[in-house]
Amino acid sequence: MKDNKLSNAQIAWRAAQDIADGAYVNLGIGFPEMVARFAPEGREAIFHTENGVLNFGEAPAEGEEDWDLINAGKKAITLKPGAAFFHHADSFAMVRGGHLDVAILGAYEVAETGDLANWSTGRGGVPAVGGAMDLVHGARRIAVVTEHVTKDGRPKLVERCSLPLTGVGCVTRVYTSLAVIDIDANRFVLREKLAHISLEALQALTGAKLVIEGGVSDLVVPEI
């Protein structure tokens, strides 16, 4: 562990442990894509990408890319046996229609109400939303993987989001570089934290009250 916090790969590993056998999963572009690398042995998860592929696999070797076969992040992918192609309206029927078990997304801010801000820093420039606003309403479980605080040390878990919202009351679990936190009845409920960090220190890095309910486990992740 570096700097006494989890790396992005370790956060992704922890999130992957909660993906059930047989789950249909959408991963947000960027850092959440790493979750696919850590799907536990013996469980078959099927990954969905907005641009119309179910059951895709690893990236191809360099030089082997087929640029007609990409994921929502425009990165080259491969297919697993039993993959399927479909058009965009079917793809978002899978999303909004409640057919995905879990979507794992990145975040700028998450509020204790489950509100998510992950599409606009509100600072001008070119706005871009992609499929995030659809995803937050579709999957049965919306999880977030994120650093616990911003690069300049401000909490990303807050009482109310200050940035433009992606969705209202949608996030159910947050995997951070320090803790695993559920959102239940408009509260952050702490489930796991790194053993070396005290509750007081974790609370000081969190912009809303952490509720303890039925005990807190150590967050244990392998070196990756």
Added chain:
Amino acid sequence: MDKRVADLEAALEGVEDGMSVMVGGFGGSGAPIELLHALIDRFRATGSPGRLTLINNNAGNGRVGIAAMIDAGMVERIICSFPRSADPRAFTERYLAGEIGLELVPQGTLAERIRAGGAGIPAFYTPAGLGTALAEGKPTARFEEKSYVLERWLKADVALIKAESADRLGNLTYRRAARNFSPLMAMAAALTIVQATRIVAPGQIDPEAVVTPGIFVDRVVEVPDPQQEEALMRAGVSH
């Protein structure tokens, strides 16, 4: 019935100033590069078609395809979900200079608006965008204890589509993930123009395998060995 046309110029006849043009593809996957470049060549030679509204998931990448149309000054407005890319200079520069309009639409809403346009459904309710800046001013309604946003159909004068196989009746298949928005756009435009990697005899496409039935297609032009936007971009090509 024969929807085949001899060349790209004939395929693009009737695409005029001020039209709305749906362009198939998601990033480089499914982008109809030859049709787009033929339109640019016509614009450079004749000054038309200009002032276009483009409808696509993205807003161009590098110096080819949609980005090259923006660079050429043909595009007045873009309706899309994600106007960022590996090399978004063409759109970004004009957008920040106030020279191009943007209607930003959540990706699933964009797909469904196009589908609705093709299916004769003037409006629908969706959860996407509820409570966000992108739903401001739009009517909402409650169904089974949840609120939804009213969104309208989206239609266009023209759709430009890249297919893998086509026959003279306009039946289409696509290649891998290059399908994406194209079957929806083919339904939603008054004039649907297709470039196909190969044109085969009717019956050569298994009816079970037809993705876009020919009823949605007006013209088909054969473009063997088509260029791929991402490959062009990585090779540093400018059109």
